[in-house]
Amino acid sequence: MLEVEFHAPPHSAQDAERLAAVWYGLRVAARELPGERDRNYHLRDDTGAEYVLKIANAEEQRATLDLQHALLAHLANRVPHLALQRVIPARTGSLIAEVTDDNGATHLVRMLTFVPGTLLAETRPHTPALLHSLGHLLGTIDTALLDFTHPAAHRSLKWDLAAAGWIRNYMHAVTNPTRRALVERLFTLYETEAMPRLPYLRSGVIYNDANDYNILVGGDLFERRVVSVIDWGDALHTRIVNELAIACAYAILDKPDPLAAMAHVVAGYHAALPLDDEELAALFPLICARLCVSVVNSAYQRQAVPANDYLTISERPAWDTLERLAAIHPRLAHYTLRATCSRPAVPHAPAVVHWLEANATAFAPVLAPDPRDAALTVLDLSIASLDLGGNHTFGDLASFTRTVFRQIDEAGAAIGIGRYNEARPIYTADQFRVAGNDMPEWRTIHVGLDLFAPPGTPVYAPLDGIVHSFADNRAPLDYGPTIILQHTAGDDHLTFYTLYGHLSRESLEGLQAGTPVTKGAQIGSIGDPSVNGGWPPHLHLQIITDMLDMQGDFPGVALPCQRDVQLSLSPDPNLLARIPAGRFPAAPSGPATILAIRREYIGPSLSISYRRPLTIVRGWMQHLYDIDGQAYLDAVNNVPHVGHCHPQVVRAGQRQMAVLNTNTRYLHENLTRFAERLCATLPAPLRVCYFVNSGSEATELALRLARVATGRTAMVVVDVGYHGNTTGAVEVSSYKFDGPGGTGPAPHIFKTPMPDLYRGLYRRDDPDAARKYAAHVAAALDQATARGGAAGFICESILSCGGQIVLPDGYLRAAYQHVRAAGGVCIADEVQTGFGRVGSHFWAFETQGVVPDIVTMGKPIGNGHPLGAVVTTPEIARAFNNGMEYFNTFGGNPVSCAIGMAVLDVIEQEGLQQHALITGARLLEGLRALMEHHSLIGDVRGLGLFLGIELVHDHDMRTPAAIEASYIANRMRDRGILLSTDGPDHNVLKIKPPLAFTVADADRLVATMDDVLHEI
């Protein structure tokens, strides 16, 4: 069966050019393409038209070339919209030209159209949509081929998965015994599960070679799709499903989660050509078999033709993938593929559920007291749960236990219920983390029912069964003592299982597998935390439709992406426990519902980040968690300055809110202490505070202060500056009034250019740039003279929306001199940059060696609590006290001030300013190093943890690369890291994480960005 590969024909690129001229009348330049049997050349003629010239050995039967040509002609007719190759006849009119080489050997030459695209093997990432499109294209091709026949298609080929049995006799070529055992094991699966089914599976002519070096990808950055396949040399008549198996075998190479990757391909194929149950049952074994054939063939060929790189090119990833496949239970794979094709994952699961429903009244209580009528309370242990504090995120069992029992006590209940199909933050601990294809994933979905009750509470068998297995699963956070019963139900003798986890040790004493257990018999008792994995005492009850050959253990938590399969493997245990449905609260809305209602009730000008919006329901330090408990590293939110939900800040707010929250018309020490502490961070004479509720409100007040103090209204503002969303703030925000929907500057607003040293008027190589930019401020002040002079100049201490622009050294000093000389006041907007973020100083204006007259603060000041402040000089404050009272209902209330002080405490106690300096330097260094490999990065800049990466197409022209910036932000989100884009051209990636961001986080960000940049 196994012939040694042919040597490809001896022709060179010059030969190809000559053949193109002689046979096809084309003047071309030829470049060799890889090929296994043929010699393939890419040809380009003077007009830029491209072709592929294929030179086959004469051993290649002319009939199989006819088959390929007939196939392509059939497809061109049936599915003309597909970008498949077409055959170009020679000048003689023949599709095949017969040529003889110098040694007298005959070769067959053909010319095909060239289909542009990138090889799937060289395309990254393989997104779900891309993999889906692969399956869909093949399904479309196979549908079009259903009525295609050709005598040459009925042939025997070593790559025919319907006849892969030959590799049994060649496995000796795999010399490594571990590897040989691996192949033998997975090939046995083919022999037992696929071979017996093969005669009954649909057959037809298929392409049969969807390996990743034959698949062409097209489309733009965001919409990469499989557009074509090349090399029809392996086409033959066989089982149609083999097509999909081959595609899957290659699509899963290098994927940490091959099951998820193959499911996308299968879904795409199924959408074009629906699969039947038997095909689905054979699919996973066929996928394994294809890789077995590949590695055995490579091993054998390598012995025979050691130098042929092409043959062994996919060997390493194939071995790695075989190892991963071996770790997946074949029935789990089968169930996953069934679920992908909208079938019940476990075929008999619906019958089990039906039987349990039909026998609802027949079961004995699983606990005493009987949960059906006991005083019980259903706990909310979900990701969004307001009953769980932030630290539960890290598997903190002690506080989890306290929370659970406090709630049970408060409800006066005997039993607390932990819900089925609930994503829980407690499972975001490291033990539950697995590598996903894009980002780490956590098995957060609880697929049992928890019944929290005191240790020693007896546990009963709700129905007859036998002891299937038992074990003491002793690892921390594991089940502890566990019993699994096996049940046979109904006339069909359905088998299913029930699992009882977290029992006492005594429960396992004297147990024997196979022992009958009668309904209502006590099988054990609830264990205490010393034996039950450290959990609050409870029974974890789970129904299992297929044990997947496990003993004494079965996963009680699942990955969100496997929800359908896992819920079919483990149906709702309440089918047995029978807690009345009315005792359970309504399920929370999912993302689709939230989005729909948001579209109806929320103003459409509020944008949503990312092409795939995130439903974020929990935050903890530098991480955000979506509704399924998947963690995202937050690299963009500078508002939760000291960390999302920092417990010290939360506690400060909660404690004060429980005692008093009112306005500033009464004396309260929080207001004065906070003001004192804030002023202590600022240089003199900035000594008078006003507290407000947002950055925008701070801008409004700053403008009023400046205008009252000077008696003028005009303002000098920086191009693309942003100071807030209110009328007055928008008026000084060029980012808004010059942006979409804006109406340009008001007559009393005078703009000065962004002091951008990278793409601005004056660049980094100009030693006088700062002074020249400041001269523009002077010019704007002059223009304002016509309108009575400028009240002042407002400038962010680092331009944020402008694209993370660090001001040139000396810029503010020179600008402030001009402003003051013109009688104006200087406003520093520190809403984004203050509170130690820049590392070297507490305030970013300090890096410029200036003291403003007014400082506005927002975002980080309250760590997410709506708080803002304006600090000014006594002189300006006196001028503002012109008889008009300044009243602010919420500004400066005791709760806000308590929170503001807690933020200052944390910054100090945790040394966050210094931390920003160190972590920021690490990040800056890592990002700058990326510039060496990625020409797209034009500039990396920033201070501390306030950084920008400017993407450009060309380092001389500095053409903004906005699409790429958006692509990177979206891909980083897919990879579990949140950042965003900004700048007038939206080509600057913004990084400004909570200061809890660590050096390890910085390294992860840089490494991930490196990967994502390689995708472009």
Ligand SMILES: Cc1ncc(COP(=O)(O)O)c(C=O)c1O
């Ligand atoms: C520099 C700057 N100033 C002021 C504001 C307005 O703050 P807020 O959104 O809290 O009103 C923002 C908001 O992004 C800002 O970036």
